[in-house]
Amino acid sequence: MTLAATTDEDELVVAIASESDLNHARMVARETCKLVAIRGYQAQKVVTTVSELARNIARYAKTGRVRFRVDTSDEMIVVIAEDNGPGISNLDEILAGQYRSRTGLGRGLLGSRDLADVFDIQTSPAGTIVKIAFSYSQRKPWTTSTT
Numbered sequence: 001m002t003l004a005a006t007t008d009e010d011e012l013v014v015a016i017a018s019e020s021d022l023n024h025a026r027m028v029a030r031e032t033c034k035l036v037a038i039r040g041y042q043a044q045k046v047v048t049t050v051s052e053l054a055r056n057i058a059r060y061a062k063t064g065r066v067r068f069r070v071d072t073s074d075e076m077i078v079v080i081a082e083d084n085g086p087g088i089s090n091l092d093e094i095l096a097g098q099y100r101s102r103t104g105l106g107r108g109l110l111g112s113r114d115l116a117d118v119f120d121i122q123t124s125p126a127g128t129i130v131k132i133a134f135s136y137s138q139r140k141p142w143t144t145s146t147t
């Protein structure tokens, strides 16, 4: 069995069907941070980003899910927010910062891209998948062993 398959089994999935599910997604984000012992601003980045992506699902796709897992070999928290909603036709404009939202702050996706260490988005009329990841490595350059 590969390591990837093992971590897949440890995945936590939060179903998003309305704005009331955002609390659950945030809670699981916080618990995942605790699991890998990150706190403060590092943890806040994870919770904020998860909240934004889950809110987008509830608002624009109506339903979807947020999947959480810990990649112990890369020392990353990996979060995948996915839905089968209408997709984002003007993604390029949004990621270029040229889009002004009528409703929210209009910085959910851009903010998430800036906060996350990995940001990848795939969207089509069949739905949207946003993958983000955060390093939880506690290694400092001056304590890293080179042997």
Ligand SMILES: Nc1ncnc2c1ncn2[C@@H]1O[C@H](COP(=O)(O)OP(=O)(O)O)[C@@H](O)[C@H]1O
Pocket (backbone or CB within 6 Å): 052, 056, 057, 060, 061, 083, 085, 086, 087, 088, 094, 101, 102, 103, 104, 105, 106, 107, 108, 109, 110, 128
């Ligand atoms: N999961 C999604 N499904 C469909 N459209 C989305 C999704 N997420 C974002 N969008 C579209 O992208 C736009 C920008 O999203 P975002 O950066 O979060 O800003 P805001 O939500 O404040 O408008 C939204 O206004 C919406 O049109």
Ligand SMILES: [Mg+2]
Pocket (backbone or CB within 6 Å): 052, 055, 056, 104, 106, 107, 108, 109
């Ligand atoms: Mg948003």
